[in-house]
Amino acid sequence: MIIILTSRLIGDSNKGSLITSGTKKRPDGRAFDELRPLKIEAGVLERADGSSYVEIGDNKVLAAVYGPRELHVRRLLKPNMAILRCRYNMAPFSVEDRKRPGPDRRSVEISKITAEALNPAVFLEKFPRSTIDISIEVLQAEGGTRCAGITAASVALADAGIPMRDMVAACAAGKADGQVVMDLSEWEDKEGEADLPIAMMPRTGDITLLQMDGHLTSDEFEKALDLAIKGCKIISEEQKNAIKNRYGD
Amino acid sequence: MLLVEDKQIVVPGEILAEGDYHSGRGTFKEEDKVCSSLVGLVAVRDKKISVIPLQSKYIPKRGDVVIGEVTDIRFSMWNLDINSPYSGILPAAEVFGKEKRELNRAFNVGDVLFLRVVDVDEVKKVKLGLKGRGLGKFRGGILINITPTKVPRLIGKKGSMINMIKDQTRCEVVVGQNGVVWVKGKPEMERVVQKVVKTIENEAHTSGLTDRIRDMLLELLGEKTEKTTEQQENKEEDEFEEKLIQ
Numbered sequence: 001m002i003i004i005l006t007s008r009l010i011g012d013s014n015k016g017s018l019i020t021s022g023t024k025k026r027p028d029g030r031a032f033d034e035l036r037p038l039k040i041e042a043g044v045l046e047r048a049d050g051s052s053y054v055e056i057g058d059n060k061v062l063a064a065v066y067g068p069r070e071l072h073v074r075r076l077l078k079p080n081m082a083i084l085r086c087r088y089n090m091a092p093f094s095v096e097d098r099k100r101p102g103p104d105r106r107s108v109e110i111s112k113i114t115a116e117a118l119n120p121a122v123f124l125e126k127f128p129r130s131t132i133d134i135s136i137e138v139l140q141a142e143g144g145t146r147c148a149g150i151t152a153a154s155v156a157l158a159d160a161g162i163p164m165r166d167m168v169a170a171c172a173a174g175k176a177d178g179q180v181v182m183d184l185s186e187w188e189d190k191e192g193e194a195d196l197p198i199a200m201m202p203r204t205g206d207i208t209l210l211q212m213d214g215h216l217t218s219d220e221f222e223k224a225l226d227l228a229i230k231g232c233k234i235i236s237e238e239q240k241n242a243i244k245n246r247y248g249d
Numbered sequence: 250m251l252l253v254e255d256k257q258i259v260v261p262g263e264i265l266a267e268g269d270y271h272s273g274r275g276t277f278k279e280e281d282k283v284c285s286s287l288v289g290l291v292a293v294r295d296k297k298i299s300v301i302p303l304q305s306k307y308i309p310k311r312g313d314v315v316i317g318e319v320t321d322i323r324f325s326m327w328n329l330d331i332n333s334p335y336s337g338i339l340p341a342a343e344v345f346g347k348e349k350r351e352l353n354r355a356f357n358v359g360d361v362l363f364l365r366v367v368d369v370d371e372v373k374k375v376k377l378g379l380k381g382r383g384l385g386k387f388r389g390g391i392l393i394n395i396t397p398t399k400v401p402r403l404i405g406k407k408g409s410m411i412n413m414i415k416d417q418t419r420c421e422v423v424v425g426q427n428g429v430v431w432v433k434g435k436p437e438m439e440r441v442v443q444k445v446v447k448t449i450e451n452e453a454h455t456s457g458l459t460d461r462i463r464d465m466l467l468e469l470l471g472e473k474t475e476k477t478t479e480q481q482e483n484k485e486e487d488e489f490e491e492k493l494i495q
Contacts, residue, residue: 165262204279
């Protein structure tokens with residue numbers, strides 16, 4: 001009798017916190033404004049001009065940069081600036097069920113938005129008639145791979161010695177289980193109400209990517225955007241450390 | 250107000266100084282702030298701040314001497330790979346003058362040449378030439394690629410580093426400003442030079458490098474002289490093949 005009573009009490013108090021404070025624990029035990037464990041390494045590949053490896057939660061992403069180099073596809077060349085090409089690819093073993101290899105609608109979209117998110121940061125006009133190629137491989141996916149991909153790509157660009165206005169950092173926020181949270185996990189992304197990935201240049205605060213799917217009220221959107229920006233700033237610090245660590249400080 | 254120290258490692262977007270400072274190489278100015286655009290080491294000269302990159306591609310500049318490999322022969326010019334985003338062209342007139350000769354008799358695909366950048370136009374078309382002392386085709390030897398920004402470090406103050414390597418290994422060493430290094434000597438000495446050059450590239454941003462390289466050379470050569478004591482007489486070979494035009 002007493003046992004039943006206490007369990008009901010606990011249940012009640014949980015419900016209460018949901019409505020009032022909005023800071024209940026998430027399925028993986030994180031606070032609403034906490035990132036997953038983050039690890040960034042620069043210069044991991046020997047053959048590419050620049051490379052990086054990013055782990056955020058269970059995401060494992062590898063990025064490689066080639067160039068600036070000569071481009072032989074005449075119609076793509078720009079006489080006054082370089083072009084930035086990006087290829088995002090998920091390994092067949094990156095998800096639970098085997099992913100069919102090759103480009104699909106999703107990866108084509110992410111390739112495009114990644115290139116567009118990085119474009120404003122790179123001094124493309126310094127390398128007319130050339131191309132910079134970025135390759136992003138997702139080795140293991142656990143929600144938020146596009147953000148991990150952009151974060152990795154910008155570290156790889158810096159590692160390749162390509163001049164940039166700032167290092168682009170990307171982070172998602174969203175709403176899951178009735179609560180606005182930072183850095184959605186795979187479960188929160190699938191079961192949650194909304195997902196809002198952004199990419200930004202932290203020094204100036206310019207946002208270079210903003211996507212949203214799901215539903216948010218305008219208040220919730222503001223809150224999610226603030227959380228995502230906060231996430232980007234934390235990630236950006238880690239990016240800088242990764243580059244500096246490469247040269248043994 | 251200066252926010253960084255001399256020789257500090259900075260990353261793209263890092264604010265280097267605010268207010269009355271000029272932006273040098275590897276930096277850009279936004280409002281009154283000077284920011285780094287590269288991963289590199291800060292160099293402050295009076296009021297001018299620059300960042301020396303740790304990694305870069307070679308951008309051709311008029312007057313540079315470079316080492317290139319012939320990749321293609323066209324009707325009246327050679328195409329050369331000069332380890333850069335832009336390939337170079339060597340017009341036949343630069344080699345033959347007004348005379349008309351078959352191009353593949355002079356240089357074939359795969360030949361390695363020592364050239365001068367004659368002109369770079371606004372669309373980065375790179376015109377190369379062979380007129381000058383020591384320019385021409387290399388015979389034999391090996392090529393080593395390094396990051397172009399580390400070329401000054403490899404040469405050292407007034408050539409101190411490169412001359413030390415040349416003297417100690419008795420190899421001929423030619424450094425192009427595009428980061429290509431040509432080495433010719435006894436095969437085992439070539440390998441020593443390759444090792445040393447790679448070490449210089451990796452440790453270019455540290456101080457006291459010349460002394461460490463001297464120690465490294467002595468150590469490597471100590472082993473070598475024990476093994477090959479008999480072959481000490483060096484056959485000095487010609488530095489380059491004479492220019493083919495004469």
